[in-house]
Amino acid sequence: xxxxxxxxxxxxxxxxxxxxxxxxxxxxxxxxxxxxxxxxxxxxxxxxxxxxxxxxxxxxxxxxxxxxxxxxxxxxxxxxxxxxxxxxxxxxxxxxxxxxxxxxxxxxxxxxxxxxxxxxxxxxxxxxxxxxxxxxxxxxxxxxxxxxxxxxxxxxxxxxxxxxxxxxxxxxxxxxxxxxxxxxxxxxxxxxxxxxxxxxxxxxxxxxxxxxxxxxxxxxxxxxxxxxxxxxxxxxxxxxxxxxxxxxxxxxxxxxxxxxxxx
Numbered sequence: 001x002x003x004x005x006x007x008x009x010x011x012x013x014x015x016x017x018x019x020x021x022x023x024x025x026x027x028x029x030x031x032x033x034x035x036x037x038x039x040x041x042x043x044x045x046x047x048x049x050x051x052x053x054x055x056x057x058x059x060x061x062x063x064x065x066x067x068x069x070x071x072x073x074x075x076x077x078x079x080x081x082x083x084x085x086x087x088x089x090x091x092x093x094x095x096x097x098x099x100x101x102x103x104x105x106x107x108x109x110x111x112x113x114x115x116x117x118x119x120x121x122x123x124x125x126x127x128x129x130x131x132x133x134x135x136x137x138x139x140x141x142x143x144x145x146x147x148x149x150x151x152x153x154x155x156x157x158x159x160x161x162x163x164x165x166x167x168x169x170x171x172x173x174x175x176x177x178x179x180x181x182x183x184x185x186x187x188x189x190x191x192x193x194x195x196x197x198x199x200x201x202x203x204x205x206x207x208x209x210x211x212x213x214x215x216x217x218x219x220x221x222x223x224x225x226x227x228x229x230x231x232x233x234x235x236x237x238x239x240x241x242x243x244x245x246x247x248x249x250x251x252x253x254x255x256x257x258x259x260x261x262x263x
Contacts (some may be wrong), residue, residue, distance in 0.1 A: 003053035004045025013092040020099030025057035031228040076107040089123030098227040101133025127248040134202040137209035196223040
């Protein structure tokens with residue numbers, strides 16, 4: 001979904017929002033009762049008119065994760081093709097992700113790096129930053145997240161089978177953590193401090209990507225509301241805005257200058 005600046009051929013980069021399970025390209029990032037002014041991707045578009053702001057929409061219902069095949073790799077390939085169709089990856093880009101959306105971003109970048117498609121490999125080189133909002137980056141306290149998914153799936157799910165399936169997600173986190181290039185992409189990591197129902201879904205330990213210099217920042221929200229800052233004065237919005245500005249200053253503008261003046 002195009003938010004702002006996406007049709008500007010002279011934009012200097014792109015920011016892509018990726019929701020998680022049961023998410024939506026609008027509702028995941030929106031607080032309030034439908035007013036456009038409570039949609040923070042649009043706020044970033046106002047702050048950074050030189051960037052294209054996108055919100056990725058895709059099917060990811062919780063009951064699909066109780067089937068025999070985990071579709072994360074296939075979904076990543078599908079999204080890479082979608083990004084290619086919109087020429088996303090030709091410019092520097094950043095990802096803002098919520099929960100499972102962060103794991104999907106990891107899979108997208110991991111597959112793009114390993115594949116033989118030059119344009120997809122270039123997308124990895126163009127990635128200048130990732131924001132993780134309550135993404136389970138570590139195997140610590142992974143059970144809380146599994147139990148939360150179990151509540152979404154209802155009584156029919158076998159949590160032991162689900163936990164075995166999530167071994168694939170643990171493996172993805174380990175691969176990413178030890179990857180020579182991917183582990184060096186700048187990160188901003190946030191976790192909730194309030195329970196969703198009876199579960200603190202992603203606590204500070206679970207959110208920790210275990211990459212030197214990266215400290216998860218606790219936010220006084222639950223697993224759902226953490227992706228819905230209520231105002232431009234909120235800590236999360238101010239922090240993400242600052243992170244984007246830093247990557248523009250450090251990662252994007254120098255690259256553009258090098259392109260203009262290669263010698």
